[in-house]
Structure formats: structure tokens, C-alpha cells
Amino acid sequence: MKSTIRLLLTLINKFEIVYQYIKQRQQIFRQLIDKENQIYLLLSSLMNDEQIIQSIQNNRQFQQIIRDFLYQKHEQIFYQNSILNRRLKVLYDEASIVNVIDEGKHSLRENTKHSISTLPVIKEESKNVLKGSTELIQFHGKDNKLMNSKETDKMSNELSINPGKDMKMSSRKIIDEKDSKNVTNDKIPLESSLINHNKIPMDNPNDSMSEKCLNEDTEKSLEYFLKSLNCQEKNSKVNHLLVGICHQNIGGIFVKKHLYDKALDHYLKSISIYEKHLKNEKKEEEMNIKLLYGKCHCEIARIYQKENYYDKSTEYFLKTIQFMEDNFPLDKLCFLADCYEGIGLNFYRKSQYDLSIEYYSKCLDFLLKHLKVAKGCDHQKEIVSCLIDLSCVYIDKKDYTIALRNLEKISQILPLNHKDYPNSFLFIGLCYMEQKQYEIAVKHFHTAIQHYEKHLPSNKENYALCYSHLGTCYSNMTKQLYEKGISSILKAIEIYENDFPEQKSNIAQCYWTYAFILSKQGKYDEAILNLYKSLEFRLNEDSLNIGLSYNLLGNCYLKKFEFNQALSSLLKAMNNYEKHLLDLFNEIGASIFLDISTCLLRLNNFDYALEYALKSLEIREELLPLIDLQKAESHSILALIYSQEQIQQDIKCNQHSTKALEICRQLIYNKEDLENIGDVFQNIAEVFLNVNDFGQSKKYYEIALKFMKIDKIQNHVDIQRIENLIQELDKTQLLIKSKN
Known part of the structure; x- marks a missing residue:
């Protein structure tokens, strides 16, 4: 030289x-x-x-x-x-x-x-x-x-044989992607902490020496590889091995730039070239080509995963596993753990929990086997990650005992001063949040935040996740904590948008939670704007979260008395639920049916309103305890429908009104959770208004107002509306008395 x-x-x-x-x-x-x-x-x-x-x-x-x-x-x-x-x-x-x-x-x-x-x-x-x-x-x-x-x-x-490798998404990162509740759909992906930063292996090129140069100047790297590629192609070496490597490098750079379509094109070209060399090289070179060939498939799987094409992603992960296992011994297959974990993530996002558990378990088994044959490998972080992944699936399956058992193992594996140690607090908090034990959850999230702050910027994505979950907890607690919820969720949005703009699902979930809090404050216009922002970030997504977003959007339009837009949104939500749930004989189904019924009632479509309300009550009678506020809500809507449909339905109207009031009285006597009980009394007041019993109507509007002032913030638009109705009823009663 x-x-x-x-x-x-x-x-x-x-x-x-x-x-x-x-x-x-x-x-x-x-x-x-x-x-x-x-x-x-x-x-x-x-x-x-x-x-x-x-x-x-x-x-x-x-x-x-x-x-x-x-x-x-x-x-x-x-x-x-x-x-x-x-x-x-x-x-x-x-x-x-x-x-x-x-x-x-x-x-x-x-x-x-x-x-x-x-x-x-x-x-x-x-x-x-x-x-x-x-x-x-x-x-x-x-x-x-x-x-x-x-x-x-x-x-x-x-050295950049496979540059720009994404930090792989574990099933921890899909907490936001799936939830069976209509108000706690707040789980947000978090950063994979599987990377061993003391290694420089090609399995982890983000830590390789070449990655430092790529990180420092991506544009110059891209310019260099494109020129190299152009030079080779001009020399009639279109299928030269180095051209394949150039395509792979360029694909990695485009992944770093979040230009996934371009990245995919280069990876596919790279695969095509490698296939021509798999059998034509010396033994040592052939093994290197096979390794690059396998990793190309793995990177394509990750791209499809980022683009929410979960079936295609799983297909390429399985191709990677099959090819690598056929051509390499176990001690050379460290990165296959990522593939198993990626498949677990894909099935989780598709709500196929049993298959998700199967592949996360395969990932854990693989790591334990690899430890025995690969000297010098330390899979501590990967094993911790896998335990968290499994815990998240069990949380969604509502099997909290197994979830907590897996999470407790983490504290036994990691030392107290380890930067990933607070992950256990984060997910234990999540476990309690799912059980609606919000105060305990908040304590764990704050503990996690304190630990994360000692190691920032490491684990910054988990740090943002804690703030997102805090926002959700506060939104489901008392009205005095709504502002804390907004502060927490805006902090999470700031971190994600500044540091992780590619995490579109995370950002979308944060905007959903923000809109949910705004809707509880009666700021329906602002909530609607943020829901549309959330949907924009989910343009390429096909998950239950889309339905939950349209459901909340429909409820906001309903509160604004924009019934046609409300009905359109609610029907989109129902179609989404039908696609992503096994059936609608569940709490989500009962809720969406009643929302659609209410909307149809306001549009004077009484027959269909009655049909959907009866479906809602049927599900709730089957699933819920004898005394439950949601049952009272269904009965009160049925009473409203019968009060407007025709005169001969007075008996049924009275039956449902009576049943709704009985449940409410029992709940008040038992001092149970009474949030939103004011809506039931409001419906009963309207029933009496429809039959011109102004005295009873005013009475129940006043009861509704009393409970709304407990639940809702001062100057809430719903409170103002009920106060106006009471004033109008007073005027009406005075007018009737003056005429008499």
C-alpha cells in the first residue's frame, strides 16, 4: 500500500x-x-x-x-x-x-x-x-x-457489514399496541435494553467501531457507499459481492434515516446478489456470505415490523431462523434471540397471546442454551428483557400472578446499581395499573423514574414510558390530579418527539391519553384535535388501538351534539373491534353498542337504537355483577328510548327507569366507585322530561348535578349545561303555575 x-x-x-x-x-x-x-x-x-x-x-x-x-x-x-x-x-x-x-x-x-x-x-x-x-x-x-x-x-x-441496525423492538415496546380496556389503553413501547455495550460483535453493529463513523455523519457515509456502488456498477460488476455489501450498508443507513421503503429495496438487491455467491466462494468466504445473507433477512423482518406488517415480518424472521440454523452451529447464532423475540412481538400485536408466549419462551430457552455453548457470552440483559416481555403478555391476559413472578426474578438477576434495575419497578407499576390499583402503580413509576434519572440518557425511552403511564394513572384518579396527568403526558410526548421520532405508536398513544384527559375535563374540541393527531401517527397501523381512538372520538362528538360525525366514528370503532377481537360479547362490545344506541336515539332512529341497547344490556347482564353502574347505564338508555318511541311503551320505560334507580341507590349505599353516576341520573331526568313530569325531571337533574360536581372539574361544560336545564325547568314551572 x-x-x-x-x-x-x-x-x-x-x-x-x-x-x-x-x-x-x-x-x-x-x-x-x-x-x-x-x-x-x-x-x-x-x-x-x-x-x-x-x-x-x-x-x-x-x-x-x-x-x-x-x-x-x-x-x-x-x-x-x-x-x-x-x-x-x-x-x-x-x-x-x-x-x-x-x-x-x-x-x-x-x-x-x-x-x-x-x-x-x-x-x-x-x-x-x-x-x-x-x-x-x-x-x-x-x-x-x-x-x-x-x-x-x-x-x-x-467493518460496517450491517450498519444502522435498529435497536430491536421487544414485546415491552408493544404495551401500547394492545389493551382490552376502553379507558386504559395507554401502554407504550419501551427501549430494548438487550444491547451489551461491552461487546463489539457484528451481531450488534450499533456498538461496532464502524457505527461511530456512521452515527457522526450519516450523509457522508451514504454518499461514500453510493459512489462506491456507482463505481462498481459502471465497471460492469453489478453482481459483484462488494455491490451486495454496498446495498446492505446503504439499506442500514436508510433505516437510520427512517426511509424504510428505500432500505427495503437495497436489502432485497443485496439478498439477490448474495444468492449468486452462496455456492461459488471458498469455504471461509461462503460462511461470511451466508452470515450477511441471514442478517439481511433479519433486517427486512425488522423493517416490516416497524411498518406494522406483522405477517411479513414473521415470515422473514422465520426464514432467518431456518437458514441460520441450517448453516451455522449454535454458538454462532447469538442474534437469533432477536428473531424469536421479534416473532413474539408480532403475535402480541395481533392479539395472539398464546403464540406470543410460545415464541418469547423459545427466546428464553435459546438464550439459556446459547450460554452453555458460547464462551464469553453474557445474556443477562436479554434474559431480563425476555422476562419483561412475557410479563407484559401475562398482564394483558390478566394473569397478574405469573406476570409479577417473572418481574420479581429481575431484581434477583440485576444488581441494585444496574441501569436496567428500575425496569422491574416500571413493569410492576404497570401490573398494578392494569388492576386499577393506581396509587400503588404511581409509587412504582416514581421509584423507576428516580433510578432512571441517575443513568440518563441511558434508558431514556423507559423514562418516557414511566411518564406516559403516570399520565394514565392520574387520568383515572381524582379530578385534582388531571393537571399532573397532563404534565406527565406532555413530558412523555416531548421526549418521544425529540429523541425517538420514529416511535410513532408511542407518540400516538401519548396523544390518545392526552385526549382522554382533555375529554374528562370537558375540553372536547381540544380532545378531538389530539385524537386526530393520534390517528395520523397510526396511518400504517392496523390494531385495536385504532378502534379505541375512534370510540373516544365518537364520544367527544356525542358530547358536542354532533351526532352524524359521532355515529360515523363509532361505526368505524365497532368495525375495528369486530376485526381484532374474537367476538364483541365483552365489556368493549357492550360499551360500543350502547354508544351507538345513544347516537341513533339522538338521530330519532328508535328501532336500531333499541336493538343496540338491548345487545349492550344482554352482555352486561351476563358478564357483570348484580349491582354494577354499567348495568344502570344500559337500563337508563333503554328507558329513554321507550320514553320517546311510543305511548304504549310506558310500562317498559318505567321498568328500566326503576331498575336503573335501584342499582344507583344500592351503589350509593355501598359507597362504591360512583364516577359517572351523574350521567345515569341525567338520563332518568330526561325520561321524566319526555313525559312532561317537570318536577321529577328537575329533581333528578339536581341529583345529577350534585354528583357531576364531585366528579368533574369546575366550569365543566356538562355542569354548565345541567345548570342551564334546571334554570329552564324553573322558568317552565313558573310559567305553568302562572297559567293555572
């Missing part, structure tokens, strides 16, 4: 003999390209060799030397790559070669001088660090010929 550079400088200084050596130089440059191709594959082999990986990760001083060197050389790397590309181009345009060389003359001299001056220092430091370790000496022997000026400078680029 040095002799080539010296020759180039000699030719620059001896301008008059350039043309005499043009053919000789062309041959040298071609040899240079072939040499660099060999270096590329050799580096791929080295950085995928488990022994070498273990050697590097066991010597942090050596890691630091290499990282510091690459950081210092960063600017020089891209400049020299640019010079190299221009050199290669002019080989096929001899007439312009002198001008190009002259253009880069001064800078090339300076860069070459700097490379040669720093090389002895790096080599000497490397020798000192590696001395005394047999494995590291072996590594140094293999790598010594690569540690020359230009090869060393290329190292940061050539």
Missing part, C-alpha cells in the same frame, strides 16, 4: 513521464482494487470470528486505542475515499488523469504524510496492549497486515 502511494507521488512530481507509466498504473490500481476486496472479506471474517470478538471485548484498552484512532482519522477517511473514487474513475478516462492527480496533489501529500507518521504509534500501542495474551497475539498476527496506513483508515468503513 505504501509503495503504491509513493509511486503515485513520484508520478505527480514527474509530470512529463505520466503517460509513459499510464498502463503500468492501471495495472497497479486494478491490483489495488483486488487487494482491497480481499481486505474487505478478511475484515468481515475477522469481525465475525467468536474468538476474535472475545479477545477484543476482554481488552478494553485495545478497544479504546482503536476507537480513538478511528475518531481522529474520521475526516481523513472520507477525504481519502473521495480521492480513491476519483482515481478509479479516471482509470477509464486517461485523457483527464493528469488534471485529477494535480487537483488532489497537495491534500494527498498531507494525508499520506499524516498516515505514515501516526502508523508507528498505533502499531506500538497495539503491541503493548496485546502482549501476553495468546488469543490476542493470534488476532494481531491475522490483522497485522491490515494495520497499514490506508487499510487502517478504511477499517471504520469496512
Whole structure:
């Protein structure tokens, strides 16, 4: 390499003999390209060799030397790559070669001088660090010929065999994606904490040395790889192995830029090229190609997962697992745990809990088996992550005992000062939140936040998740805590939008929770705006959350007396529920049927209103206890329908009114949760208004107002409306008395 550079400088200084050596130089440059191709594959082999990986990760001083060197050389790397590309181009345009060389003359001299001056220092430091370790000496022997000026400078680029790897999404990250409740659909994905930051293996290129360069200047990296790709293709090497690697690198960069369609296109091209080389290379090179081929499939699976195409994602994860298990021994398959976990995530998002548990369990079994055969591997974080994943599924299945049992194991695995230790508090809080024990949940979330703040920016996504869950808890507690809920949820939104803009489902869930709190404050217009924001972030999503968003949207329009828009939203919600739930004979079904019934009633469609209200009551009679507020709500709506439908329905109207009032009286006597009981009394008041019993109507409106003032914030629009109705009834009664 040095002799080539010296020759180039000699030719620059001896301008008059350039043309005499043009053919000789062309041959040298071609040899240079072939040499660099060999270096590329050799580096791929080295950085995928488990022994070498273990050697590097066991010597942090050596890691630091290499990282510091690459950081210092960063600017020089891209400049020299640019010079190299221009050199290669002019080989096929001899007439312009002198001008190009002259253009880069001064800078090339300076860069070459700097490379040669720093090389002895790096080599000497490397020798000192590696001395005394047999494995590291072996590594140094293999790598010594690569540690020359230009090869060393290329190292940061050539190590990026699979750059831009996403931090994989665990099933912890899908808590927001699925919930069987219509008011606590707040679970939000959190950051995977499986990455072992003490490793530099290719299984985790986000921690590789090359990733540092990609992170520092993605645009320059993209420019370099695109130029390299263009150069190879112009040389009629469309199916060359390096073209496949370039496509894979470019795909990784587009993933980092969240341009998933472009990334997918490059990964597919990479796969197509690798398939042509799988059987045509030497044994060692063939194994490297197979590794790249398998990882391409894994990256495609992650892209489909990010785009919410869960079936396609599962298909590619399974292809990855099958191919890798057929071609590699178990100790070389560390990253397959990600695949099992990814499949568990996909099934969870599709509400297929049993299959989700199956694949999370396979992930856990795989990690435990891999620990026995792969020396030096520490899967502590992965095992903790898997336990959390399983806990989340069990939480959604309402099997809280198993969920808590798994979460308690985490505290036995991680030390107190570990940055991931607060994860157990986070998910124990979630477990209690799902059981509506909000005060206990809040305590655990605050404890988690205190621990996370000690390690920021690490675990920042989990930190945001805690604030999101705090917002949900406060929204389901007393009205005095609504502002705390808003403060918490806005904090979560700020973190996600600034630091994790690609987490669209997370952001969408935060806006849903924000809209829910606003609706409880009677700020229906603001709630509607935030619900549409939430839906915008879920454009490519197909999950139960879409239905929950339309359900809340319909209820807001209903409160605003915009009944046509309310009905449209509620029907969209029902269609979504029918698609994502096994059936609608559940609390969600009963709720949506009653909402649609109320809307149809306001549109004077009494027959269909009656049909949906009866469905709602049937489900609640079957599922709920004898005394339950939701039953009273269904009875009060039926009474309203019968009061408006026709005169001969007076008996049924009275029956349902009486039943609703009996349940309410019993609940008040038992001092149970009375939130929203004012709505039932409001319905009964309207029943009496419809039959012109103004005295009874005023009485129940006053009772409704009393409970609404307990539940709702001061100046709530519903309170103002009831107060206005009472005033109108007073005027009506005075008018009737004056006439009599």
C-alpha cells in the first residue's frame, strides 16, 4: 500500500513521464482494487470470528486505542475515499488523469504524510496492549497486515457489514399496541435494553467501531457507499459481492434515516446478489456470505415490523431462523434471540397471546442454551428483557400472578446499581395499573423514574414510558390530579418527539391519553384535535388501538351534539373491534353498542337504537355483577328510548327507569366507585322530561348535578349545561303555575 502511494507521488512530481507509466498504473490500481476486496472479506471474517470478538471485548484498552484512532482519522477517511473514487474513475478516462492527480496533489501529500507518521504509534500501542495474551497475539498476527496506513483508515468503513441496525423492538415496546380496556389503553413501547455495550460483535453493529463513523455523519457515509456502488456498477460488476455489501450498508443507513421503503429495496438487491455467491466462494468466504445473507433477512423482518406488517415480518424472521440454523452451529447464532423475540412481538400485536408466549419462551430457552455453548457470552440483559416481555403478555391476559413472578426474578438477576434495575419497578407499576390499583402503580413509576434519572440518557425511552403511564394513572384518579396527568403526558410526548421520532405508536398513544384527559375535563374540541393527531401517527397501523381512538372520538362528538360525525366514528370503532377481537360479547362490545344506541336515539332512529341497547344490556347482564353502574347505564338508555318511541311503551320505560334507580341507590349505599353516576341520573331526568313530569325531571337533574360536581372539574361544560336545564325547568314551572 505504501509503495503504491509513493509511486503515485513520484508520478505527480514527474509530470512529463505520466503517460509513459499510464498502463503500468492501471495495472497497479486494478491490483489495488483486488487487494482491497480481499481486505474487505478478511475484515468481515475477522469481525465475525467468536474468538476474535472475545479477545477484543476482554481488552478494553485495545478497544479504546482503536476507537480513538478511528475518531481522529474520521475526516481523513472520507477525504481519502473521495480521492480513491476519483482515481478509479479516471482509470477509464486517461485523457483527464493528469488534471485529477494535480487537483488532489497537495491534500494527498498531507494525508499520506499524516498516515505514515501516526502508523508507528498505533502499531506500538497495539503491541503493548496485546502482549501476553495468546488469543490476542493470534488476532494481531491475522490483522497485522491490515494495520497499514490506508487499510487502517478504511477499517471504520469496512467493518460496517450491517450498519444502522435498529435497536430491536421487544414485546415491552408493544404495551401500547394492545389493551382490552376502553379507558386504559395507554401502554407504550419501551427501549430494548438487550444491547451489551461491552461487546463489539457484528451481531450488534450499533456498538461496532464502524457505527461511530456512521452515527457522526450519516450523509457522508451514504454518499461514500453510493459512489462506491456507482463505481462498481459502471465497471460492469453489478453482481459483484462488494455491490451486495454496498446495498446492505446503504439499506442500514436508510433505516437510520427512517426511509424504510428505500432500505427495503437495497436489502432485497443485496439478498439477490448474495444468492449468486452462496455456492461459488471458498469455504471461509461462503460462511461470511451466508452470515450477511441471514442478517439481511433479519433486517427486512425488522423493517416490516416497524411498518406494522406483522405477517411479513414473521415470515422473514422465520426464514432467518431456518437458514441460520441450517448453516451455522449454535454458538454462532447469538442474534437469533432477536428473531424469536421479534416473532413474539408480532403475535402480541395481533392479539395472539398464546403464540406470543410460545415464541418469547423459545427466546428464553435459546438464550439459556446459547450460554452453555458460547464462551464469553453474557445474556443477562436479554434474559431480563425476555422476562419483561412475557410479563407484559401475562398482564394483558390478566394473569397478574405469573406476570409479577417473572418481574420479581429481575431484581434477583440485576444488581441494585444496574441501569436496567428500575425496569422491574416500571413493569410492576404497570401490573398494578392494569388492576386499577393506581396509587400503588404511581409509587412504582416514581421509584423507576428516580433510578432512571441517575443513568440518563441511558434508558431514556423507559423514562418516557414511566411518564406516559403516570399520565394514565392520574387520568383515572381524582379530578385534582388531571393537571399532573397532563404534565406527565406532555413530558412523555416531548421526549418521544425529540429523541425517538420514529416511535410513532408511542407518540400516538401519548396523544390518545392526552385526549382522554382533555375529554374528562370537558375540553372536547381540544380532545378531538389530539385524537386526530393520534390517528395520523397510526396511518400504517392496523390494531385495536385504532378502534379505541375512534370510540373516544365518537364520544367527544356525542358530547358536542354532533351526532352524524359521532355515529360515523363509532361505526368505524365497532368495525375495528369486530376485526381484532374474537367476538364483541365483552365489556368493549357492550360499551360500543350502547354508544351507538345513544347516537341513533339522538338521530330519532328508535328501532336500531333499541336493538343496540338491548345487545349492550344482554352482555352486561351476563358478564357483570348484580349491582354494577354499567348495568344502570344500559337500563337508563333503554328507558329513554321507550320514553320517546311510543305511548304504549310506558310500562317498559318505567321498568328500566326503576331498575336503573335501584342499582344507583344500592351503589350509593355501598359507597362504591360512583364516577359517572351523574350521567345515569341525567338520563332518568330526561325520561321524566319526555313525559312532561317537570318536577321529577328537575329533581333528578339536581341529583345529577350534585354528583357531576364531585366528579368533574369546575366550569365543566356538562355542569354548565345541567345548570342551564334546571334554570329552564324553573322558568317552565313558573310559567305553568302562572297559567293555572
